Amino acid sequence: LVAPSAANHKTRLPPLQMGDWAEANAAKALDAQKRIVMKFGGSSIRDAERVTHVADLIASKIREGFTPAVVVSAMGTTTNELERAGALALVDGIVRVDEMRKLHLEVLDELELPANVGYEVRQLLRELESLLDGVSMVRELTPRTKDLLVSFGERMSCRIVAGQLKEAHDITAVPIEAWNIGLRTEGGHGEARVDEECYDDIARALRSSIVERNEVPVITGYVGHDADGRVTTLGRGGSDLTATTLARAGASETQEPLFAEVQVWKDVDGLMSADPKVVSNSVNVPFATYEEAAELAYFGASILHPTALRPAQVGQCPVRIKNSYNPDHPGTLIASPSKIDEERSLKSLERPALTAITAKRGVTLVDISSSRMLGQPGFLAAIFEVFETDGVSVDVVATSEVSVSLTLDPKAHLGDEAKRFLSPKGLKRLEDIARVDVRDGRAIVSFIADVARSTELIARVFTVLAQRGVKVEMLSQGASKVNISLVVLDADAEEALRIIHDEFFSTSKEAVASR
Numbered sequence: 001l002v003a004p005s006a007a008n009h010k011t012r013l014p015p016l017q018m019g020d021w022a023e024a025n026a027a028k029a030l031d032a033q034k035r036i037v038m039k040f041g042g043s044s045i046r047d048a049e050r051v052t053h054v055a056d057l058i059a060s061k062i063r064e065g066f067t068p069a070v071v072v073s074a075m076g077t078t079t080n081e082l083e084r085a086g087a088l089a090l091v092d093g094i095v096r097v098d099e100m101r102k103l104h105l106e107v108l109d110e111l112e113l114p115a116n117v118g119y120e121v122r123q124l125l126r127e128l129e130s131l132l133d134g135v136s137m138v139r140e141l142t143p144r145t146k147d148l149l150v151s152f153g154e155r156m157s158c159r160i161v162a163g164q165l166k167e168a169h170d171i172t173a174v175p176i177e178a179w180n181i182g183l184r185t186e187g188g189h190g191e192a193r194v195d196e197e198c199y200d201d202i203a204r205a206l207r208s209s210i211v212e213r214n215e216v217p218v219i220t221g222y223v224g225h226d227a228d229g230r231v232t233t234l235g236r237g238g239s240d241l242t243a244t245t246l247a248r249a250g251a252s253e254t255q256e257p258l259f260a261e262v263q264v265w266k267d268v269d270g271l272m273s274a275d276p277k278v279v280s281n282s283v284n285v286p287f288a289t290y291e292e293a294a295e296l297a298y299f300g301a302s303i304l305h306p307t308a309l310r311p312a313q314v315g316q317c318p319v320r321i322k323n324s325y326n327p328d329h330p331g332t333l334i335a336s337p338s339k340i341d342e343e344r345s346l347k348s349l350e351r352p353a354l355t356a357i358t359a360k361r362g363v364t365l366v367d368i369s370s371s372r373m374l375g376q377p378g379f380l381a382a383i384f385e386v387f388e389t390d391g392v393s394v395d396v397v398a399t400s401e402v403s404v405s406l407t408l409d410p411k412a413h414l415g416d417e418a419k420r421f422l423s424p425k426g427l428k429r430l431e432d433i434a435r436v437d438v439r440d441g442r443a444i445v446s447f448i449a450d451v452a453r454s455t456e457l458i459a460r461v462f463t464v465l466a467q468r469g470v471k472v473e474m475l476s477q478g479a480s481k482v483n484i485s486l487v488v489l490d491a492d493a494e495e496a497l498r499i500i501h502d503e504f505f506s507t508s509k510e511a512v513a514s515r
C-alpha cells in the first residue's frame with residue numbers, strides 16, 4: 001500500500017468553479033464531516049510496535065478521506081514514572097530517569113526516526129534530568145515544578161508519533177505543545193481547568209494548521225499554560241479533556257464546526273458494562289449519552305477523565321471510544337439523548353435496565369442527624385454551609401427531614417490533607433446543630449440505569465446483595481436521573497460489582513439487549 005501524503009489527501013474534491021456557492025458549501029460541509037480529533041492514550045502508544053500501529057491507523061483514516069488532529073498522552077506509564085522520579089529526587093535526593101530514557105531511546109532506535117526527532121527527544125531527556133537535579137538539590141517539589149516535570153512525557157511522545165507519521169507515511173505531521181495552539185488554563189496546578197476564553201485562539205490555530213496548511217498536528221494531551229505562561233496539567237487522565245477541548249473550541253456559532261467527532265482510542269472495546277479488570281465478563285456498551293458517560297467517569301470508571309464529556313456536550317460533538325488493539329470493533333458512541341435514541345432504533349436495540357456499573361473507592365460517609373431540627377426549615381442549608389465554608393467537596397447525598405447522609409469525594413482533597421474532612425472549627429459548628437457520625441473506608445457503587453425502571457432495579461440489587469451478605473449503608477438516586485448510587489464497605493466494593501453485574505448481565509436476555 002502506498003500512503004498518500006497529507007497534501008494529496010486534501011485534493012480528493014474536484015476544483016470548484018467561481019461563484020458555484022452551493023457546491024462550495026456542500027464541499028465545506030463534507031470536509032467538516034471528515035475532520036476528527038483522534039486521541040491516543042498511553043496504553044495505545046506504549047512501545048515501538050504500538051506507535052507503528054497507531055501511525056498506521058492514522059494513515060489509514062487519512063486514506064479513507066478523514067482529516068485528523070491527533071492528541072497523544074505520554075507513552076505507557078511514563079507519567080507515573082515521572083511522578084515517582086520527582087518523589088525520589090525530593091525524598092532521597094536521587095536522580096533516576098533510566099527507565100524513561102531506555103523506553104524513549106529504544107523506540108527512536110527501533111523506528112529509525114530521523115536525527116532531528118532523536119535530537120529533540122534527547123534534549124528533553126537532558127532538560128528533565130536537570131530539573132530533577134534541581135529538585136534533589138533544593139529538596140523542594142512545588143505543584144508548579146511537578147507540572148513542569150510531568151509534562152515531559154507528552155512532549156516526548158508527540159515528537160515520536162509525529163516522527164513516525166512522517167517517516168513511515170510521508171504525512172506532514174507536526175508535533176505541537178498544546179500551549180502553542182493557545183490552550184490556557186486557570187485554577188492553579190495539578191488539576192487546572194481549561195480557560196474558556198482560549199477557545200477562539202485554539203480554533204484559529206487548528207484551522208490554519210489542518211485546513212490551510214494541510215498538516216496533521218500531533219498535540220500534547222494533559223498539559224497547558226496558565227496566564228503567566230507556566231506549564232500546568234489537567235489532572236491525571238487529562239488528555240481526554242484536551243481532545244474534547246479541541247472539539248469544543250472548534251464548535252463555532254458562525255462557521256461549520258471544525259470537528260465532526262472525537263475518537264478516544266483506548267485498550268478496551270469502548271465503554272464496558274463494568275471495569276474489565278474487575279469484572280471479567282463485562283460487555284460493551286454501544287451507546288451512552290454525554291450525561292451517562294460523565295456520571296460513570298465521575299463515579300470511578302477510569303476509562304475517561306471525569307470532566308472530559310462536558311466540552312463535547314456543550315459543543316455537541318459526539319465522542320467515540322475505540323480500541324486501538326481492535327480497531328474494527330465499533331466501540332461506544334457518546335452523544336446527545338436524541339442521537340442515541342435514533343441510533344438505538346436504527347439497530348432495533350432497547351435500552352437495558354442497567355447500562356453500566358462502577359465503584360468509587362476510599363470514600364468517607366458522614367451521617368448527620370438532629371431531632372432538635374425536626375420540621376425546622378433551614379436544616380439542610382445550615383449543614384451545607386459548613387461544608388462550603390471549609391471547601392470540602394460532597395459527592396452523594398441522601399436526606400430525611402431530620403438526618404442527612406453524605407459522602408466526601410476522596411479525590412477532592414488530593415495533595416491537601418486538611419481538606420479530607422471538616423476543620424475542627426467546621427466540625428464543632430456541625431456538632432452544635434446535629435449529631436455527627438463519620439465512617440471511613442466506604443465505596444460508592446453507581447449504576448447508569450434506565451431510571452424509569454428504578455424500582456425493579458433497586459429491588460433486584462438489594463435482593464442479590466442481601467443474599468450474598470453485602471450490606472448497603474446508603475442509597476441515593478441522582479437528580480440527573482441517569483444514575484443510582486449505593487454506599488457499601490470499601491472491602492465489599494469489588495464483590496458488590498461482580499454480584500450486581502452477574503444479576504443483570506449473565507442472563508442471556510439482558511446481555512443481548514445491552515449489545
Ligand SMILES: Nc1ncnc2c1ncn2[C@@H]1O[C@H](COP(=O)(O)OP(=O)(O)O)[C@@H](O)[C@H]1O
Nearest residue numbers: 041042043044266271272274275277301302303
Ligand atoms: N466501564 C469501563 N469500561 C471500560 N474500561 C474501563 C471501565 N472502567 C474502568 N476501565 C478501565 O479503563 C482503562 C482504559 O483507560 P486508560 O487506562 O486511561 O486508557 P489510556 O491510558 O489508553 O487513555 C481500561 O483498561 C479499563 O481497565
Ligand SMILES: N[C@@H](CC(=O)OP(=O)(O)O)C(=O)O
Nearest residue numbers: 041042073079236237238239
Ligand atoms: N499522561 C497523563 C495524561 C493522560 O491522559 O494519560 P492516559 O490517556 O494514558 O490516561 C496521565 O497518565 O495521567
